Amino acid sequence: MIEALRQAGFLAVEAEGDTIHARLWAASVDFTSTPEGDHWHLALQWPVRANDAQRAQWNAAHPDAAMDIHNGETRLSMRVPPGDVQALHLWTALAEQAVADLIRWRRAQRQPGEGY
Known part of the structure; x- marks a missing residue:
């Protein structure tokens, strides 16, 4: 799975034990990939509580x-077959969309004077 993520x-x-950490892009938070039966469970957590x-x-x-x-945080999860690069590309697109939505939702939660 490590090689598929890199590809x-x-x-x-x-890798840290059975968990693989990776990033969507250089400045993003890590997401994890953990084995779950015959698939890998990809998960990205973002510090906002979507309603x-x-x-x-x-x-x-x-x-x-x-x-x-x-x-306490919003998590995006997807199960993919091991080494399925096409599924990983779908994960990229969905995770990037989720991050954009989560940022927008967090900004909408801010109180006056809280900042950008």
Whole structure:
């Protein structure tokens, strides 16, 4: 899976036990890839709490990449077959869209004077 992540263009690909850490782009947060049966579970957490309606709308529009709350933060998850570079490219597109939405949602939650 490490080689597939690198071939798909992910950065900072490193293994820590059974968990592989990687980044969508250089300045992004890590996402994880962990073995789960005959698939790999990809997960990206973002420090914002998307509300029920936002998560429901996301999940309805993107059934391959579920959004939930995990440890108080919004998490995007997707299961992919090992070494499936095409599925990893789909993950890239969905994760980047999710990050854009999460940033927009966080900005909408800010109180006056809180900053950008």
